[in-house]
Amino acid sequence: MxxxxxxxxxxxxxxxxxxxxxxxxxxxxxxxxxxxxxxxxxxxxxxxxxxxxxxxxxxxxxxxxxxxxxxxxxxxxxxxxxxxxxxxxxxxxxxxxxxxxxxxxxxxxxxxxxxxxxxxxxxxxxxxxxxxxxxxxxxxxxxxxxxxxxxxxSPVAPSVRHEALKAGADKWGENWFAAHYDRHFAKYRDRRVNVLEIGIGGFEAPGEGGESLRMWKSYFRRGIIHGLDIFDKSPLAQPRVRIHRADQSDPLSLREVADQIDGIDLIIDDGSHISSHTITAFHTLFPLLKDGGLYVVEDVQTSYWPGWNGGHTSFTHTATWIGFLKKLIDGLHHQDQLDEESRLGSYLDRSVTAIHVYHNLVFIEKGVNGESTAPSWVRRHTNDMELTPRGSMVKPVLDR
Ligand SMILES: C[S@@+](CC[C@H](N)C(=O)[O-])C[C@H]1O[C@@H](n2cnc3c(N)ncnc32)[C@H](O)[C@@H]1O
Incomplete structure (x- = not known):
């Protein structure tokens, strides 16, 4: 052994x-x-x-x-x-x-x-x-x-912010992501989680990068940290850190990696930051994330930059990650749509339970999005609601 x-x-x-x-x-x-x-x-x-x-x-x-x-x-x-x-x-x-x-x-x-x-x-x-x-x-x-x-x-409440500085990861200082990670990851910290980060860092150089993998290893003291990169980063493997090679734009290679992991709790996409790759990885890996898990995407600002295959003319084009994200917000409310087919919802509509958007950073929660819409008699089509002078609703009108 x-x-x-x-x-x-x-x-x-x-x-x-x-x-x-x-x-x-x-x-x-x-x-x-x-x-x-x-x-x-x-x-x-x-x-x-x-x-x-x-x-x-x-x-x-x-x-x-x-x-x-x-x-x-x-x-x-x-x-x-x-x-x-x-x-x-x-x-x-x-x-x-x-x-x-x-x-x-x-x-x-x-x-x-x-x-x-x-x-x-x-x-x-x-x-x-x-x-x-x-x-x-x-x-x-x-x-x-x-x-x-x-x-x-016996560490005293480790924080992502401190671990980022210790490991030299760019998630605190160059970026301000670590405070958001602290908020969303705290409840997973002491669990035996499997964490998968797309993008190990160091690009072609096999032994370089891995700062955030070491940061997660420190933070999740009982977790197994999986790093995935398009380049061979195998020299960075160590106890509780496993290295995988895959292209995030290739669903097959992503599924092969996921098959080697016994249930994924947290996924972080810090890979190519090309919208089409980010969307492909999300479509492939989100279904493989455990219920109660989180899917995080970093550096989403590239959605607006043509140099990264983003777009600055249409902010809702679903070929960009931000446009896709806006569509996910509609899906989160699929129960409330007026046409019957939309109300059924797609797999993603029914599995995204929350979306937290920060500057350049997004957290998406997975679970059963099964909350029902308001009762059928609550007004949807007519617009004769009586408003108080302050604009608050005082009298719901039956929609019959
Ligand atoms: C910004 S670095 C990751 C930094 C690392 N997450 C950290 O915080 O320390 C981006 C990494 O993504 C990798 N990458 C680029 N395109 C990729 C792709 N299509 N599939 C997987 N990894 C890719 C690069 O090789 C590079 O190592």
Whole structure:
């Protein structure tokens, strides 16, 4: 089993909760479990947390009658995890392995802190009273790292805005999308979601881009993040991040990707931004989105730009994404149309339950759009409604 598979197994195991987890973990190799979990912890640590001098965190993890030792080094060269004793034990964390797994992969609020003991080595003490005494600097760095490790183990309400800045994604700063994502994605944050983003970034360069995939990985701490791009971006795969290659203007290749995902909760289109591609991807993938899911389209302003196959002469042409979107609004109200055929509604009319439009960004909710229209006797055709001086309706007139 590789680390990617182990990560997904640990998500399943953690779902067994505080009572079932020990049984499930007993069947796994504790070293492999610990290494995978500590790699996840490494990913969650703030990459800007470079310390000089380096700090070693010694993990002593017990699993039944076995115990495993791992060292996590935070220094100028980044953060590394190795099996065994740390060269210098600045911080020691003793913990039940099952509780480490629960802290990283379990549902929010899982009881997992009680078996954890953290100590920062306070001996032998500084040799001088100088504020730059080397021992004192090492001690302070160790305390900071211990605090960062504990924060990463129980994140305080992560926000898309913070994760965007941390990952270098352009969704906050260059664009102001992250605040809207915070509003709409919060309820999915702790669920085991499958997120699919069209457009990985970095274009032809296989190892470049992926900022938003890493951002979603941080934000959805129990989610699997799927990136899709027309170019080969396979080097960007990592635990909880899967890379797919497809052309968003080709329904067949999109369906092949969706077939590999066990139910998609959230789709984000940040791909070509060509209206015809955006519409094709929507027609293909929206039906494959779970009920209760969200479909997001970024950079919709390209709809108005001929350079992106958009149009600036007609704002309602359904060949542009914005024109198509306006038609979706009519569909959202299909029950209220006057002609019988429109009232039946298309598949999309019956499956789009809400549309939230922001500057350059759209969120579309999926579900059963089954609300009924007003009763038949409410006036539709005649226009003899009596209005008050302020314009409010005081007397509904029967439409018979
Ligand atoms: C704006 S970048 C994505 C940035 C990324 N979502 C982020 O926020 O970090 C657009 C990506 O879409 C990809 N792309 C362009 N046309 C595409 C198509 N027809 N199908 C799939 N991906 C496409 C490009 O290769 C590029 O990597």
């Amino acid at each position: 590789n680390d990617v598979e182990m990560t997904e197994l640990l998500l399943d195991i953690a779902d067994a909760g505080e009572h079932g987890i020990a049984d499930r973990l007993r069947r796994e190799n504790p070293c492999h479990v610990a290494r995978t979990a500590l790699e996840e912890l490494t990913f969650r640590l703030n990459p800007a947390m470079v310390t000089e001098p380096a700090v070693d965190v010694q993990f002593l993890l017990s699993a039944g009658d076995r115990s495993v030792e791992f060292a996590l080094r935070v220094g100028a060269a980044g953060i590394q995890v190795t099996e065994g004793k740390a060269p210098q034990q600045s911080v020691t964390i003793r913990w039940e392995l099952r509780d480490l797994v629960l802290a990283l992969y379990g549902r929010p609020g899982a009881a997992c802190d009680a078996t954890r003991v953290v100590s920062v080595d306070g001996e032998p003490g500084p040799r001088t009273n100088a504020p730059d005494d080397p021992w004192l600097l090492r001690y302070k760095a160790a305390g900071r790292v211990a605090g960062e490790v504990l924060n990463a183990l």
